[in-house]
Amino acid sequence: MIIEPNTEESRGSFKPTMSEDDVLRQIEQAVIDHRLPPGTKLKEVQLAEVFGVKRGTIRKVLSRLAYSRLVDQLPNRGASVAKPSVKEGRDLFATRRAIEGAIIQILTPEIERSGIQSLRQMLDQEQNAYLKGDSKLALALSVDFHRQLAKMCGNSVLQEYLNDIIRRTPLVILTHLSADPQNRCRNQEHEAIVDALESGDAKRAVEIMNQHLLHIENRIEHKSEEVQPDLATILLTG
Amino acid sequence: MIIEPNTEESRGSFKPTMSEDDVLRQIEQAVIDHRLPPGTKLKEVQLAEVFGVKRGTIRKVLSRLAYSRLVDQLPNRGASVAKPSVKEGRDLFATRRAIEGAIIQILTPEIERSGIQSLRQMLDQEQNAYLKGDSKLALALSVDFHRQLAKMCGNSVLQEYLNDIIRRTPLVILTHLSADPQNRCRNQEHEAIVDALESGDAKRAVEIMNQHLLHIENRIEHKSEEVQPDLATILLTG
DNA sequence: TTATTTATTATTGTTAACAATCTATGAATG
DNA sequence: CATTCATAGATTGTTAACAATAATAAATAA
Numbered sequence: 001m002i003i004e005p006n007t008e009e010s011r012g013s014f015k016p017t018m019s020e021d022d023v024l025r026q027i028e029q030a031v032i033d034h035r036l037p038p039g040t041k042l043k044e045v046q047l048a049e050v051f052g053v054k055r056g057t058i059r060k061v062l063s064r065l066a067y068s069r070l071v072d073q074l075p076n077r078g079a080s081v082a083k084p085s086v087k088e089g090r091d092l093f094a095t096r097r098a099i100e101g102a103i104i105q106i107l108t109p110e111i112e113r114s115g116i117q118s119l120r121q122m123l124d125q126e127q128n129a130y131l132k133g134d135s136k137l138a139l140a141l142s143v144d145f146h147r148q149l150a151k152m153c154g155n156s157v158l159q160e161y162l163n164d165i166i167r168r169t170p171l172v173i174l175t176h177l178s179a180d181p182q183n184r185c186r187n188q189e190h191e192a193i194v195d196a197l198e199s200g201d202a203k204r205a206v207e208i209m210n211q212h213l214l215h216i217e218n219r220i221e222h223k224s225e226e227v228q229p230d231l232a233t234i235l236l237t238g
Numbered sequence: 239m240i241i242e243p244n245t246e247e248s249r250g251s252f253k254p255t256m257s258e259d260d261v262l263r264q265i266e267q268a269v270i271d272h273r274l275p276p277g278t279k280l281k282e283v284q285l286a287e288v289f290g291v292k293r294g295t296i297r298k299v300l301s302r303l304a305y306s307r308l309v310d311q312l313p314n315r316g317a318s319v320a321k322p323s324v325k326e327g328r329d330l331f332a333t334r335r336a337i338e339g340a341i342i343q344i345l346t347p348e349i350e351r352s353g354i355q356s357l358r359q360m361l362d363q364e365q366n367a368y369l370k371g372d373s374k375l376a377l378a379l380s381v382d383f384h385r386q387l388a389k390m391c392g393n394s395v396l397q398e399y400l401n402d403i404i405r406r407t408p409l410v411i412l413t414h415l416s417a418d419p420q421n422r423c424r425n426q427e428h429e430a431i432v433d434a435l436e437s438g439d440a441k442r443a444v445e446i447m448n449q450h451l452l453h454i455e456n457r458i459e460h461k462s463e464e465v466q467p468d469l470a471t472i473l474l475t476g
Numbered sequence: 477t478t479a480t481t482t483a484t485t486a487t488t489g490t491t492a493a494c495a496a497t498c499t500a501t502g503a504a505t506g
Numbered sequence: 507c508a509t510t511c512a513t514a515g516a517t518t519g520t521t522a523a524c525a526a527t528a529a530t531a532a533a534t535a536a
Contacts, residue, residue: 044488056520059488060301067305076488076527088394095340095395102336156326157333161399282518294490297518314497314518 023051024061031070031081032170038083042071069168082171089172093217096165099158100146100213101206104193107153108202115152119194122148127187145190173220189215261289262299269308269319270408276321280309307406320409327410331455334403337396338384338451339444342431345391346440353390357432360386365425383428411458427453 018026027047030036047058062079065071071079084092122145129138143166150159189212196205256264265285268274285296304311311317322330360383367376381404388397427450434443 043486045486054521055488063298063301064305067302077529078488091393091395094344094393095337095399098336098340098396099333102333106332155329155332157329157403158336161333165395281516283516292491293518315499316518 018051018053020053020057020060023047023053023057024064026051027061027065028070028167031174034174036081038081038171038175040081042079042081044078068164070171083175084168084172086176089176089220090217092165092168092172093213093220096162096169097210097213099162099165100149100209103150103153103155103158103162104197104205104209105202106155106158107149108197108200108205111152111197116194116198119145119148119197123187123190123194126190130187142187142190149193176220186215256289256291258291258295258298261285261291261295262302264289265299265303266308266405269412272412274319276319276409276413278319280317280319282316306402308409321413322406322410324414327414327458328455330403330406330410331451331458334400334407335448335451337400337403338387338447341388341391341393341396341400342435342443342447343440344393344396345387346435346438346443349390349435354432354436357383357386357435361425361428361432364428368425380425380428387431414458424453 027036027042036042042062044055044058044062048055051058062071062073066073066079069084070082072082073079122141126138126141126145129135129141146162147159147166150162153159189208192208193205193212196208199205265274265280274280280300282293282296282300286293289296300309300311300317303309304317307322308320309317310320360379364376364379364383367373367379384400385397385404388400391397427446430446431443431450434446437443
């Protein structure tokens with residue numbers, strides 16, 4: 001079968017050529033949306049045709065994705081969507097606690113009233129999305145809440161690292177979890193975090209953030225056992 | 239002036255062609271050794287000739303260096319050795335405290351006697367190098383000590399992030415500091431860290447690591463003010 | 477058949493030529 | 507004298523063709 005290049009002619013509609021960043025985002029989103037399951041082979045020419053770009057563009061994108069551990073690259077045998085181990089998942093969450101703990105620690109003594117207000121606005125939006133049943137939007141806003149805390153604390157490196165962790169997390173979850181719509185943060189816990197921030201008690205705020213992250217973490221660890229039965233279970237129950 | 243390519247003939251001695259990783263390490267080391275000061279333009283053909291590799295190899299290396307923030311890349315105007323701001327330096331150190339704090343927290347309750355022993359061996363080596371006057375080796379061993387703690391704690395993400403920070407630190411220091419041979423960790427502070435680890439008191443161990451990192455940090459912050467006088471000082475004292 | 481070897485194809489990796497862009501120089505202009 | 511503009515050279519960016527490698531299929535021998 002011959003796959004036609006994604007030119008303007010072949011698709012009938014105008015579409016500006018995608019930039020390298022566009023392609024990167026598309027692939028990233030495809031991973032998050034589970035359209036590219038872990039382990040999927042990412043062939044260069046195929047991707048180039050799909051996105052209507054040159055192979056060189058795809059090559060650069062794959063390198064970048066490999067750098068952020070979203071794809072695995074093996075010499076002479078190309079790239080595939082990464083399959084992070086359960087351990088890597090655990091390590092990622094443990095690191096996240098350290099990072100977000102530090103963020104809260106820095107932020108608590110210096111956050112302004114206006115900062116608290118804008119956070120509460122975000123919580124409202126999140127709650128609205130949830131009540132409307134738009135769980136995808138709710139999840140996105142929930143992630144944005146964490147990102148916003150990182151931004152507010154003003155430490156660019158902590159921000160950078162949290163973004164890295166957030167980027168890698170969906171893959172870790174997908175790899176060891178059957179798709180679960182309940183993966184999002186509970187809104188009330190976010191409220192508790194803002195309350196603690198407002199109270200000015202850094203130690204308490206860090207503790208609450210930690211509990212929040214542990215809740216998510218435990219929910220995942222729990223499931224990961226179920227979907228990874230041992231060989232005997234697989235072979236002897238048929 | 240014409241620069242001859244670094245071929246076997248032109249240099250008279252045999253040398254296997256450098257791999258991409260080799261080139262990366264060489265440039266990284268040149269930055270650390272202050273042979274490539276911050277801001278230095280990194281021209282592709284020039285580097286390719288110096289290392290005797292194709293321009294494509296240099297291109298990939300520069301991308302990787304840009305990803306780890308050791309070089310800045312601007313579209314159509316190439317790469318130069320990064321000039322991290324004082325703020326980025328501060329952020330890097332603050333993050334380092336969070337990361338190494340987490341490492342110590344994890345490591346303290348689970349470190350074995352053998353682990354303590356191997357750490358003490360490292361301290362001996364470090365001390366020997368220092369007494370011998372080999373301050374370059376001493377510095378390398380001092381860095382290895384921190385890296386070893388990260389490795390021992392078993393969290394690959396924390397390890398990854400600490401390595402990233404360590405990679406970026408020399409550039410931050412060089413950018414805002416006149417070359418100072420006293421930039422290394424004091425050995426006795428490393429000893430105190432091992433003692434605390436051995437005592438099993440995680441809270442105290444974290445506190446000592448924090449103090450250790452703050453000492454380094456303060457020494458740098460202090461100097462950074464001196465070399466960055468404001469405009470008035472520059473213009474009015476002539 | 478089953479295993480092993482040998483072509484064939486598919487895929488990734490590299491290169492050199494070309495294109496696009498920026499930079500430096502110097503002349504023309506106000 | 508400073509500024510603008512045009513030009514040439516240097517530098518980065520892109521591409522298509524080629525090379526090297528791995529994956530697959532076919533052929534052969536046990």
